[in-house]
Amino acid sequence: MSDLAAFTVRSIPGSYGLPLIGNLMDRMDYFWLEGRDKFFQNRMAKYQSTVFRANVPASAPLFGGSDPRVIAIVDSAAFTTLFDISLVEKKDVLVGDYLPSLDYTGGMRVLAYLDPSEPQHSSIKSFLLDNLRRSAKTWVPDLQSSLEPLWSTLEKDVQEKGSAGVLLPLQKFLFSFLSKVLLGADPAVDPEIAKNGHFIIDKWLAPQLVPTVGTGGLIPYPLEELLLHSFPLPFAFVRGGYQKLYDFILNHAKDVLSIAINEYGLTEAQATHNLLYTLGFNAFGGFSIFLPSLISYIGKDPRLQERLRTEVRDVMNTHEGVSFNAVSEMELLSSTVYEALRINPPVAFQYGRARRDFILKSHDCSYGVQAGELLCGFQPLAMRDPKVFEAPEEFRADRFIKERGGEGLIQYVYWSNGPQTATPSVENKQCVAKDYVMATTRLILAELFMRYDSFQLDNDSSSTITFLKRRS
Numbered sequence: 001m002s003d004l005a006a007f008t009v010r011s012i013p014g015s016y017g018l019p020l021i022g023n024l025m026d027r028m029d030y031f032w033l034e035g036r037d038k039f040f041q042n043r044m045a046k047y048q049s050t051v052f053r054a055n056v057p058a059s060a061p062l063f064g065g066s067d068p069r070v071i072a073i074v075d076s077a078a079f080t081t082l083f084d085i086s087l088v089e090k091k092d093v094l095v096g097d098y099l100p101s102l103d104y105t106g107g108m109r110v111l112a113y114l115d116p117s118e119p120q121h122s123s124i125k126s127f128l129l130d131n132l133r134r135s136a137k138t139w140v141p142d143l144q145s146s147l148e149p150l151w152s153t154l155e156k157d158v159q160e161k162g163s164a165g166v167l168l169p170l171q172k173f174l175f176s177f178l179s180k181v182l183l184g185a186d187p188a189v190d191p192e193i194a195k196n197g198h199f200i201i202d203k204w205l206a207p208q209l210v211p212t213v214g215t216g217g218l219i220p221y222p223l224e225e226l227l228l229h230s231f232p233l234p235f236a237f238v239r240g241g242y243q244k245l246y247d248f249i250l251n252h253a254k255d256v257l258s259i260a261i262n263e264y265g266l267t268e269a270q271a272t273h274n275l276l277y278t279l280g281f282n283a284f285g286g287f288s289i290f291l292p293s294l295i296s297y298i299g300k301d302p303r304l305q306e307r308l309r310t311e312v313r314d315v316m317n318t319h320e321g322v323s324f325n326a327v328s329e330m331e332l333l334s335s336t337v338y339e340a341l342r343i344n345p346p347v348a349f350q351y352g353r354a355r356r357d358f359i360l361k362s363h364d365c366s367y368g369v370q371a372g373e374l375l376c377g378f379q380p381l382a383m384r385d386p387k388v389f390e391a392p393e394e395f396r397a398d399r400f401i402k403e404r405g406g407e408g409l410i411q412y413v414y415w416s417n418g419p420q421t422a423t424p425s426v427e428n429k430q431c432v433a434k435d436y437v438m439a440t441t442r443l444i445l446a447e448l449f450m451r452y453d454s455f456q457l458d459n460d461s462s463s464t465i466t467f468l469k470r471r472s
């Protein structure tokens with residue numbers, strides 16, 4: 001007897017509408033009339049269900065005929081299905097049914113597109129996990145040396161211009177730091193890369209992501225639809241920059257490449273393209289979204305800054321210098337980082353294709369899924385699930401601390417494509433840097449509160465600092 005016959009299950013509500021028209025209407029809602037978050041919220045309310053059918057981008061006919069039809073999942077319990085690799089296949093579904101041109105990744109399917117059942121997934125992921133373990137030794141000094149120019153740029157801009165934009169100096173810092181720890185290469189050895197590496201990555205990321213994101217009204221909708229959401233943007237515009245980054249890795253990451261080739265059996269091209277993707281898309285892309293969001297929550301709350309500053313300095317009084325160990329003792333600081341990842345997860349979507357017919361279980365309901373259907377988990381709602389989190393729409397910095405009984409909630413924080421309590425491995429698709437992202441973010445905040453008493457953000461723009469007070 002099949003799974004489907006063994007249970008009484010609810011059929012999944014929602015409809016894909018008429019061919020082409022249904023998709024077009026959903027696209028208008030998604031990009032224009034409702035916006036991404038409301039698109040999912042409104043359907044959840046309409047169908048009284050946290051699992052429903054909908055069309056999602058990228059889906060114009062010119063996107064290689066990608067199929068917009070998905071089963072959306074917006075609650076915490078059903079979301080875990082997407083981590084069960086025995087139920088869902090993760091081949092080529094990083095951004096849904098749409099696969100950006102492989103020209104962007106050197107003509108090959110890099111790790112993020114591979115299912116764990118493909119042999120290359122194991123060798124590339126093992127190499128990247130090992131690479132992180134090796135760089136752990138220099139992680140803190142590499143972070144500190146890269147942070148120095150960030151702090152001085154912010155201080156100088158605030159002093160001279162009255163305000164400092166955070167994003168560009170932050171990205172410059174990220175590129176420098178990530179090159180050091182992931183490639184073993186300081187961009188300073190190549191002046192053009194040192195100056196422009198972060199811009200080159202931004203230019204390479206944009207055309208891969210643009211088919212699936214809106215401009216938030218920056219461009220009038222019909223124009224946005226025509227120019228950005230109707231056809232894939234050609235790689236030719238960014239080919240030169242990609243080649244420069246490729247050559248930088250080839251010439252300056254020789255030790256790391258040699259480990260990939262000699263110990264993990266990768267070809268030079270596989271190792272280089274995968275390192276570039278990990279550095280640019282996973283690491284630089286992830287942090288570039290996450291850190292500004294985290295800073296905006298802390299920047300708006302002077303009382304939280306005071307509590308964090310006190311905790312950081314108290315813990316540091318008992319340690320020789322900032323370290324992985326020292327920051328792991330900062331409980332409020334850790335909880336603040338979890339909370340920022342919960343309320344605004346940097347990667348909103350996870351996809352997986354049903355390997356077979358199975359029963360999808362939500363909190364109090366079951367649904368029949370057919371083999372081949374594409375599941376689309378929307379993290380921002382799954383991590384605001386009121387059945388798991390009290391006052392889920394509120395940013396509560398101390399939500400996860402022991403004293404509040406919050407430790408048990410950490411398992412429901414899914415930003416890394418897996419529970420925060422799970423471990424990334426070759427058998428799953430969890431972010432290889434799950435623990436390093438946490439540690440790095442804590443370290444950055446600890447450095448911030450060791451150096452500054454407080455900071456303020458512009459009322460209108462959460463990515464502009466208007467006041468920065470050095471430690472008194």
Ligand code: HEM
Pocket residue numbers: 094111112113114125128132182278279282283284285286287290346347349350351415416417428429430431432433436437
């Ligand atoms: C805030 C920063 C980061 C965020 C939000 C983030 C998020 C994620 C997510 C959601 C996935 C799963 C993608 C999917 O299959 O749906 C992932 C995978 C991955 N991440 Fe991260 N990541 C971050 C930083 C990093 C860093 C620093 C590295 C550096 C090594 C990294 C390397 C990877 C790799 C290699 C994968 C693919 C794992 C696999 O396919 O098995 N990430 N990341």
